[in-house]
Amino acid sequence: MDPIDRIRAFNRHYTQAMGLLSRTYLGSALNLSETRVLYELSLGAGQPARALARKLDLDEGYLSRVLKGFEARGWLIRAPAEKDARRRDLALTAAGREMLAQLEERARKDMAARLSPLPAQAHSAAAEALETAKALLTPVTADQITLRDIAPGDAGWLIQRHAEYYAEQHGFDASFEPLVARILTDFLTERDKATERAFIAADGPRRLGSIFCVQSGTPGVAKLRLFFLEPQMRGIGLGQRLLEACLGFARGAGYDKMVLWTHESHRAACALYTKAGFSLTASKPVHSFGQDLVEQSFEIAL
Secondary structure: OOHHHHHHHHHHHHHHHOOOOOOOOOOOOOOHHHHHHHHHHOOOOOEOHHHHHHHHOOOHHHHHHHHHHHHHHOOEEEEEOOOOOOOEEEEEOHHHHHHHHHHHHHHHHHHHHHHOOOOHHHHHHHHHHHHHHHHHHOOOOHHHOEEEOOOOOHHHHHHHHHHHHHHHHHOOOOOHHHHHHHHHHHHHHHOOOOOOEEEEEEEOOEEEEEEEEEEOOOOOEEEEEEEEEOHHHOOOOHHHHHHHHHHHHHHHOOOOEEEEEEEOOOHHHHHHHHHHOOEEEEEEEEEEOOEEEEEEEEEEEO
16 A cells, blocks of 8 residues: 555544544543544633634534533633733633543543553554654644754664665665764764764654764864755755754864765755855765765865
8 A cells, every 4th residue: 555545544443443433522422523622722821713713623613513512511711802802712611621631531541441452562652653643744844943962862863764765765775874873983982072063953852854063084174974854854944954053063163174975866965065155076986885876075165
């Protein structure tokens, strides 16, 4: 099956396995949509009904009926908005919050029961897999992403992702993975923090890209290494941001020049290097990592 069919198959399995198609949610008087409305109302100090309908992608007429039902049960009040007395914002009452707390407790017990036949390590594996799926299906904006130094676990991720990506996209063989591992081992064991730096792009725990500034072995010359972006992160300016951060660090560390080597097939990266002011200084055909490639060298004065 292709990815679309596989995701659709999971959706069918999950909705049935979790009982999401039942007329009521966890034996309560509410269906799943009504329960989600109750949950969303608990998150803020107050919000207008129209904004809530947009957020949950619910028909405004349907939402209006749900809210009237909540009011009838004593779970909801409508109060004048602080900045516009003509608008009525929605807020849960104490009774509404108590009802939500009961539903939350039922939901936790229900999930614990579904997971109980599995070994404990499978619980964490399932949670991590679902968190990954959520992250992949949630658009990331540039302002959500932070650039941080290398941390435990990053080296393993970089080795794995470089090996996987370049095998899938460029046909590189197994000889590429130990090269990346050696670069990272040298960095982690011999790094001079005053003149060498890693930038890991991350959205919370999710790693999205990297770039490294290291010593080249020639005084005053820095080397750019391990420039990588997850494919879905391209087109939002993250690559340029990583490159600018690396160049900025190199300048601040007192380097006069930065050099790098890459392959002609890495066209997106080469375009970024040229845009940033790098000049192509050498180009030659090579056979590396099981492929016939054109190796290129770039440099920029700092």
